[in-house]
Amino acid sequence: MEIEKLRDELQGRIFLPEDSEYDEARNIYNAMIDKRPALFVKCKDRHDVSKAIRFAKKNKLEVSVKAGGHNGAGLALVDNGLVIDLSEMKAIIIDPKKRTAIIEPGNTLGAVDKATHKHGLAIPVGVNGNTGISGLTLGGGLGFLTRKAGLTIDRLIAAEVVLASGEIVTANEKSHADLFWALRGGGGNFGVVVSFTFDLIPVKNVYAGPMLWPIGKAKEVMQFFDTHTKDASHDLYGFFAFLKVPDADPFPEHLRKTNVCGIVWCYTGTVDKIKEVFDPIRKFGPPILDFVSEMPLPTLNSLFDWLYPPGLNWYWKGHYVNELTDSCIATNIEYGANLPTPRSTMHLYPVDGKAHEVGQKDTAWAHRDIRWVQVIIGVSEDPNKNDLIKNWSKRYYGAMIPHSSGGGYVNFTMHDDEARVKESYGVNFDRLSKIKKKFDPENFFHLNQNIKPATS
Ligand SMILES: Cc1cc2nc3c(=O)[nH]c(=O)nc-3n(C[C@H](O)[C@H](O)[C@H](O)COP(=O)(O)OP(=O)(O)OC[C@H]3O[C@@H](n4cnc5c(N)ncnc54)[C@H](O)[C@@H]3O)c2cc1C
The missing domain is CATH 3.30.43.10 (Uridine Diphospho-n-acetylenolpyruvylglucosamine Reductase, domain 2)
Structure with missing residues (x-):
């Protein structure tokens, strides 16, 4: 009844x-x-x-x-x-003059990208078009535009939230400023966000795509990745990956199923600089495969959707990483060169550039001083291989603990990572737990990377 x-x-x-x-x-x-x-x-x-x-x-x-x-x-x-x-709440309202977008939480990154791209505008989002804008934003939001424009939360200017009391409020710098601060990285702990307002940046086409090198060159590639991107212009972004070459077009037959390492680049600078930026990269190695070319940003942001369709089995773990020392690189190669299944992978996403210009305590996303978010991803089509991918991910994760700067990105955690939440919020944890007490004292919203309400 x-x-x-x-x-x-x-x-x-x-x-x-x-x-x-x-x-x-x-x-x-x-x-x-x-x-x-x-x-x-x-x-x-x-x-x-x-x-x-x-x-x-x-x-x-x-x-x-x-x-x-x-x-x-x-x-x-x-x-x-x-x-x-919330999957049917899909409105997107763009104001091209003000360069803002009001987005309901049921949208995928692909839908958001397509809508903003029509106006030559963009939000820094993640690297798969079928991810939800909502969970991605609340956890921080990393992607190809992080170095140029910051995390997704760095472009958030307001959110409408339904609190645990059922009350509907607007959170921004002036109204419920503490809630607005907590939403930018604090996940789904504080209420249900029913609309996000973003400040957009002008980006239309990018010069981007993957370059691959043989696994035997992984040490040099990781060192090159580290030094070459360190002081590069914020227009140049690259994430590092270990992968097996997919057994599909457009990959050449002789490389398919082999273990390789790669960097997926994204350059947002002016066309006249492309040669100057990419000549030294192309000379390094040189790569055994080079798919870097001009493309619309939404094409880049959905380049791997075909490889990772819904319905695969996933088990992942993550770390924050600050330095690629020789022993850190050796540990990575030990596991990265021995991927358990064709789609398993490891990515190192940069968190420098513009994301470093925001202070540690300016948003809930505390680890502004780290260079990379690492995600160790076990993926399998076959549920009988679930133990295999779990064991590989856990062993890789364990071996990386001495090389981690502490904590990991909350959007890359599993249900067994609860003990890590405090470490992941670092210096902001106590404030988050006080704000949790104010807006959700009974911990009604606890099925998330849970921040418990402060007890005093
Ligand atoms: C293939 C793949 C690629 C990815 N790539 C990236 C990437 O490039 N960059 C990156 O940063 N992350 C990436 N992620 C991680 C992604 O950000 C998280 O998985 C995120 O939780 C997805 O959000 P969602 O809305 O799809 O998830 P959901 O599973 O729907 O939501 C996850 C949780 O977030 C909270 N939540 C979501 N929406 C709301 C809301 N409106 N109000 C309150 N709470 C809410 C809830 O606690 C919810 O249970 C990727 C994930 C996958 C599987």
């Missing part, structure tokens, strides 16, 4: 286990996650979100929040609880 009453009050819909849409709704990106919620509330607007929160409280249901459904740990779902499903 209670559910029927809620159904009548909503603009959106409710899916129960007996409904035909239920299984599709609980299908999230990581196929390793198999949770059975009691109900999904497919919200259409902020009032639906508020009603779902009040309903869950009254009926003592645990709540999870689902946006893009990309979270590796499967935080979007909850067994026997209520899922606040």
Whole structure:
């Protein structure tokens, strides 16, 4: 009866286990996650979100929040609880004159990119088009424009939030400034964000793509990656990767399935500088494969979507890394040259450039002094290989602990990383936990990288 009453009050819909849409709704990106919620509330607007929160409280249901459904740990779902499903809230409103975008949380990065690109504008987002803008932003947001324009949160200027009380508030530098500070990196701890307002930057086409080198050159490539990008212009970005060459076009037959290392470049500077910037890079090695060319930014941001479609099994771990010492490089090569499956990989994403210009305490994202976010990614098509990818990721992660600067990016954690949350927020943890106490004293929103409310 209670559910029927809620159904009548909503603009959106409710899916129960007996409904035909239920299984599709609980299908999230990581196929390793198999949770059975009691109900999904497919919200259409902020009032639906508020009603779902009040309903869950009254009926003592645990709540999870689902946006893009990309979270590796499967935080979007909850067994026997209520899922606040934002995936149908997809409005995007762009003001090209003011260079702002108001974005609802159900959008993927691909949809956001496409909409802003029409105006020659962009938000710094992640490297896969099917990731949700929502979870990515709340955790920080790393991608090809990090060095040029900062983290995704560095372009966030306001958010509309439904609090644990059901109240709807606007958070920005002037209104609920503490909440606005916490949202920029603090994840889903403080309420449900129903719209994000971003400040856009002009970027249209980029000169970008992967270059690959043989695995035997990995040490030199990592050293080159370190020194060459250190003082480079913020227009040049590259992330380092260990990978197996995909067994598919456009990769040449003789390289397919071999272990290699690579750098995926993105240059946003002027065309006349391309030769000057890329000649020394091309001379280094030289690369065995060079796919770097001019392309629209959305093409780059979705270049690997075909390789990582939804429905694969994922287990990942992460570190913050500051220095690529000889022994750190040796540890990386030991595991990176022995990937357990064709799609498993390791990426080192830069966090310098513009992201370093923001102070450690200016947003909740504390580790502004580190150079790289490392993500160790075990991926398998075959669920029988889940233990294989988990063991490899855990062993690689363990071996990297002595080389980590402490903590790791919260968006690259699994359910077994809870003990690491405090370290990951570093100097900002105590303030975050006080703000949590103010806005969510009962820890109603706890299915996230959980920051517990302060006790005093
Ligand atoms: C293939 C792949 C590539 C990725 N690449 C990048 C990358 O390049 N850069 C990067 O920074 N990250 C990257 N990520 C990590 C990504 O940022 C996280 O997985 C993020 O959680 C995804 O957000 P989502 O909305 O899709 O997730 P969901 O699973 O829907 O949400 C995850 C959690 O975030 C919180 N949350 C989400 N939306 C809201 C909201 N509106 N209000 C309150 N809480 C909310 C909730 O706690 C929720 O459970 C990648 C992930 C994958 C799988």
